[in-house]
Amino acid sequence: MKNIFKKTAVTGLVLSALIMSCKKGDLNTVNPNAQTTQTFWQNASDAVKGINAVYGSLIIDGSYMRFSPIVENTRGDDATSYSPWDQIYNMGKFNMQSTGDGVLFSWTAYYQGILRANEVLKYVPAITNMDADLKKRVLGQAYFLRGLYYFHLADFYKNVPMPLVPAGSSTDYFQKQQTQDVVWAQVISDFKAAKDMLPTTYTGLSPDGQTGRATKGAAAAFLGKTYLFTKKYTEAAAEFKSVIDLGIYSLVPNYYDNFFANNENNSESVFEVQFSRDAGGTDLGWGGDPSSGWGRTSARAITFGAASFGFTDVQPTPALYNEYLQEKTTAGGTDPRLDVTMYYNKPGEKLYNQNFADRYAGSSSLNALFCHKYENGDSGQADEYDWRSGINERLMRYADVLLMYAECLNELGQTSDAYQYIQLVRARVGLPNLATVKPNMSQASMRDQIGHERFLEFSLEGHRFDDIRRWGWLQDPTKLAWLKSRDPEFNTYTTGKEYLPIPLTEVQTNVGLQQNPGY
């Protein structure tokens, strides 16, 4: 009996010694769940996946899934907010706190996009076994998207840090704040690089032959826009002209076709953010580490949506409504852009298959204005409450190229040349020839005219506040008073609030960063 115990003991000893000895190597574990940077960035497929990921940052909360449209629209006099969420309510009232999520979302989204672009720019040049043209296209898109993201940062936040390579170690984390001018210069440099590397179209290309990728035209248009924002009118005009001269863009006959899930990526579309209800999962891809459950949809429609169909956080202003009524079409009708832009209580108005008048009978919403652009009220959907809109957000329409070109011409003293490009846009919606209605405008009058034209053409498209700011209206007491009369949200504007506060978390962690003046 005792022998058995001894044997057991010895066996145990030997066994455990064996276990010990063969397990040493286990401490070198490799993550079986994901590739690492050591195994990725090896071939063309990796490069394309890498660039697709850069686009991925366009469709999260802070970018175009939700909050960039809020930042861009609420501050203009075309839109207002009665949202019960202070982060939207106060955005248009220039009353954001640096602690607010509303100012953090976009900051986060664009810098994440920049990291991804920087990774492509770092790793893809070193990939040897891939087609040189494809490599060029991939890098061109990375420059374009990085430029686009820095454009948004400079436009929203003014003076921002500007990492141009992925952070390799902790010393790279603390990038110095750059003045807005430096950032604009970088944006120009990126768009220029992109313009030189990108094709005019991806049709027929492989493996990246998808519509929706950044093209030479898109890069040139945004390069022109950046020049325009920095008042380099000659350079801007040249870029817009180059886009026009590409000859591949044209206004769609029907203004309506620019804002809904049908007719996306049409001839007027220079660059648009792609959303779809059909691809990916159904979880809302707010942000954070992407998961396969994420959908690729936008929450703009539910956020801006009409009462009882969406959250109505953003609504058109009466000033916008009234301005559409200023000028009749040549046929004597109302500017068709009014009905495309908003739902309101007009005879026969329907939304989401319901009669406007019936749905809101007896409530204060009966006389309210609701967003129609970028909403699914005509699609057959019952409401927006699944949060998932598949409507692409058009960031750059050919109409914008035309009107920006006209503006450049006017600023360069070629006011009379500007008419034709403005009229292209007016004619599409049936408005009479501007040269006939308002001939021989002065440069100043033409500026106002362009302001009016842009207001109506791009309402709820996020351009209005940019225009107001770059035209200096906020510093012009007359213009500011006029804005206040059109949109009482300007009553709480104070100097400096034309830019968002830099999120407090960044100010606190990135020591030396200066908060924007006025906060």
Added chain:
Amino acid sequence: MKKNVHRINQVRLNQFLKVFLMCKFILALVIASSLQAFAKGYGQTIINVNFQNVTLKKAFKEIEKKSDYRFLYNDDILAKNDLPASLNVTNASLDETMVALLAKTNLVYKLSDNNLVILSEKGATVSVLTVTGKVTDDTDLPMPGVTVKVKGSNVATQTDVQGRYTLNIPDASTSNTVLVFSFVGYASQEVPLNGASALSVQLKPASNSLNEVIVVGYGTQKKENLTGSVAVVNLKEANKRTTPDIARALQGQVAGVQVNGSGVPGEGVSIRIRGVSSLINNNPLYIIDGVPTMEPFDFPTTDIESLQVIKDASAGAIYGFRGANGVVIITTKKGKNGPMKINYNGYAGFQKNPKTLSVTDRVGYQKIVNTAETNAGLSLAPANDPSSTKFISNVNTDWQKSGFKTGYTQSHDLGLSGGTETVNYNVAFDYFNQTGTTVSGPSYTRYNLSGNVQGKKGIVSFGTKFAYTQGDYNNLAYPHLHGTGNQIVDLVTAIPTMPIYDANRVGGYGGVDQNTQRAISLNIIGVNNLLNSTGQRNRMMASAWMEVEIIKNLKYRLSGSYDRNDFKNTYFDPIYDLGWFYPNTSAYYSDARGNYYTALIENTLSYKFNVHKHNVELLAGTAYQKDKNDNLTGIAYNLPQPYLFSFDNVSNTADKTVFSNSNERKFYSPIFGRVNYNYDDRYLLTANYRRDGSSQLPSYNRYGDFAGVSVGWNLAKEKFLHLPDAITQLKLKAGYGTLGNVNALAFYPYQAVVNANASYVFGNTLASGATQTQVFDQTNKWEQKRTTNIGLDVSLFHDQLAFSSEYYVNKIVGILLQVPIPVSVGAINTPLVNAASFTNKGIEFTVTYRSRDTGPFNYTISANASTVKNRVTSLGNGGNPIYGAYSKTAVGGEVGQLYAFKTEGVFKDAADVAAHATQTGAAPGDIKFVDTNGDHVINDADRVYLGSAIPKLYYGFNFSANYKNIDASVFIQGNYGSKIANGVYQALMTGQYTNASTDELNFWTPSNTNTNVPRPIIGDPNANNRNSDRFIQSGSYARLQTAQLGYTLPASLLSRTHVFRSFRVYLSGQNLYTITKYKGYDPDFINDGTINRGFDYGSFPNPRTLLVGLQVGL
């Protein structure tokens, strides 16, 4: 001088004796010697005595000594007849002797059986009662040599080898005869005779804690000889707190252990041993019968036999890095030699929220919102506008009243145990249930089956244990499209004009109408009823060990354990319409399953020897541990109705996905060793060493060496010191050690992974995107915790009064910390870096007083108090402060210090606003923030420190007493000197569309200026509601945590039943009364306990519990 020495020796001998008597196997020696004693002198009836002028009493004693006669008398009659006696007889008979002795007295004698001489007064009738019985110990073994005495007399006897005694009691007619049973090392017992002629008792070991054997890492040690910082938990008191979680039971019981928890059934607690020692994971390691786990809460507390908390590195180093936050050693109950015993412990009771916050009703709510809208220049919401047809006047929901309910809790534990010399066993079944105090809110049910077997044969001893637990959780649920909010905040801020039920809405629950009410308000009662989030844990913990004593005292031990948790979490979000912002149009179901396990093999070799007075114990070991994690999650949406939770019912495959799984492993392989040395139990030394390797670290930083050493000096055992008799123990101890920690790290923390889901969409086709979305730190290494500890243990009057105090300094360097990096890096994560360093210093006191176990009234008082002073000595990234919710952690300060704006009342008019520093958006009636930096602008730079979130003092106080069969106890626990940022109160003071505190009704108006409540205004342009001192409140509290009253049926009664061994009923109340100035639900709340530790954002209030319990032994 000499006398003193002699005395000290006596005390030591006494202790020595006690120690030996405590040990069961020594009993045999005692039995043997007792046998000899009893064998001596039977039949000695001839009397030879010689004494002069002694008392009668002494005379009888002398005769008893020299002969076999024993005398039985009443002290009273002896006193009455006590004349000096002198006698010198040889070979005298009893009669001769007695006649001579009693000649001048009024006494007569009578010879009874067994040579018993009964004395009585002349003429009095003598009644003698013979009482017989048996005395056993707590394991039912007979106890020889126990003194059985009639209280207040010298009538006494001792038990024989079988533990039996016979006692003849004169004047037994007096009804108040009480027998006292006493034995060294055991608590004496007094039992009233009540005329009975048979009386058996069971003696329990005395509570002299010095002799306790304490389980320390991979071995045991006598408490007296402990040198490390190890606290022994008084389980009897701790277990009066009925909780399913042992970590919770530690609250207030151990100096230096801070526990906070919420009232969510089944939710874990936040536990800190000597303060924050890490930033990500501060949970101690629990060793349950040798099996390490970080999750102790699956097992019933009643199954625990002993509980120790290791607080410093000198004792904890043997557990290596997993013990860096402290180690809680749990030993569960084992069977004991003897017949099978059955124990039942159970209780049932109800629970209620002890506090209701005062919030506005419909009228108050509408008044505030109307004012807020008017102040913002908005029209009135029709629902609040009395002139509107949509005005709501018939709904006035009290959400707290409707949302909280009386909950129930019950627990039943049934155990069997027993054994023989070679094998013993213990099997227990436990059931626990807590319904929670929110309507359809979280609840918890647990079933546990556990058992163990130990045996010994020859040189081999072995044991095995298993425990299987099923825990069913009903979790908090939130609409999946809206992330997570906070149920408590949502409940208290729910507006009174929202009905609970609304048959017109899908789902049947009320909601807010966007067009008329304008508020976003979540119907939590609806959520709790409609949504369903469940969790199921199936935990199996199994272990086995075998020990071979190769030669005497050289032991090899092999042990293996496997601790596996299979979980299933489901979440269901049906179609409903809970009003504005909360409609759900697609039913959603997710089912996440997985398991994780820890497999561990340990080999240890130990050897024990002594040379003269040098006692040495050596231990060496190796271990190998594997942790594995596997999970899989599937989701389905557009579930058809009726809802069935099988994915097969979702016919459209696009509506269901298995969307994530993972498979993770990590490995550790330490070697370790220990030396215990003492010289003559006077000079003590323990040294520990462990070398750890972890797969979580990059290879160049993988291994860490950690060691601890502690020394002790038992001053009371020194011969050259002349300590008063009263001092039983006086021990000085000191220790120093280092521990490593990588608990904060994930499985593959340093590997730069690529996320393959960063996809985009072109057309309607997913465009696969992959990129590195995180940044990784390649320099991770071991966190190092260096602990220094000095302590003093004093025990007086045979451990009746015990006092211990310790001072510690813990320096933690290279703390793995998610040092916030600028968002502009673009990373989704915050990488962990070995960045921060802290110092925690503190003093701990524990004092216990036990009354002597002699009278019918006994009591124990114990109190403990501890302090933690935390100081941050470095932070990553050049010492850049870390900001949290309401907090700023900076070098030189303490972790999680409260930080916000300071206020100075309300602007009374425009001139007041104009005169103040520039404060954007300010108007009369708004909060005036203090321009602390004097730059005439109120901005983020004006925030200041507003108090410590760490209490200055933690304390616990236990009082327990018993009188005869009644026992009572009181446990008070609390802390002092902390501040809490009350996020719930802040949410109730917004002046927006949500419901408000009744304090808000005192808002500023041009006619109500004497107030500190600002004007309500939609949008809050002045940010009146920003984090400020308005919401910071005192966190000090003292809480009557437990009061218990019990009754134990007398042994005499039980022995007659022949069924019950013991029977106790009790009534217990918990969380009965709290003294605090805190305005929230509960100053005992849960959060991350570190950076955000001072912020209470809707922690579930701990319920008040009343219950009855029953403890039965068969």
